[in-house]
């Protein structure tokens with residue numbers, strides 16, 4: 095489904111601020127894989143997502159989706175097929191537009207100026223009802239009136255309305271209160287499983303990284319240093335994972351947010 099073949103990215107090359115953020119990253123995902131990613135501060139997790147989403151071109155290597163080489167595909171073209179959620183719930187929706195207008199844009203069928211049919215409206219209501227947040231009764235309200243958790247759930251719905259090639263979740267519940275974060279995670283699990291969406295999720299919560307999905311990557315200094323899946327992952331504890339990281343990298347994990355969580 096997704097193949098990253100030796101991708102590298104160096105910021106500010108040839109200057110004092112040169113930083114190799116991705117160093118020959120190789121990764122192969124099967125359709126429906128749900129991969130969690132944890133790592134040190136500045137390990138390259140967001141840069142990896144930016145590279146896949148096309149926010150910049152990689153310096154070397156290639157990115158293939160279903161065998162199609164998208165290494166040089168423009169970001170706006172990739173964004174039609176790659177859903178992405180950020181930590182900030184204010185990103186991903188248009189606050190001055192209503193829930194219905196946001197969903198119409200995300201659905202993308204019929205064009206923005208095509209009038210919504212009764213069937214479209216009912217579909218939106220049905221999908222909103224699945225979120226169990228009462229949004230189906232607020233469809234004419236501007237999105238700016240929603241809470242962070244409601245906005246994040248709506249963004250998730252919009253990103254997966256036409257199932258994407260890939261879903262990139264960049265700490266998408268980190269800014270929410272624990273109860274809302276749990277709810278958004280539950281919705282994430284359901285939407286991803288129901289549509290078999292190939293998903294990558296960055297988290298600083300190690301427990302969550304082991305519980306969600308079917309595979310966990312650990313990154314450090316621009317490289318994937320651990321790839322835990324299958325039998326090895328079952329029954330693995332956070333301490334086991336930290337010990338494996340230390341044994342592999344030769345030092346402990348230095349992510350203040352992980353250590354504080």
Ligand SMILES: Nc1ncnc2c1ncn2[C@@H]1O[C@H](COP(=O)(O)OP(=O)(O)OP(=O)(O)O)[C@@H](O)[C@H]1O
Pocket residue numbers: 105106113114115133134135136137138139140141142
């Ligand atoms: N646009 C940029 N210009 C220069 N340096 C950058 C840029 N983006 C990222 N970096 C650097 O690349 C390295 C990797 O950054 P990245 O944000 O991918 O790390 P991360 O694993 O997401 O970190 P964290 O968990 O701390 O958010 C860091 O040293 C960062 O400062």
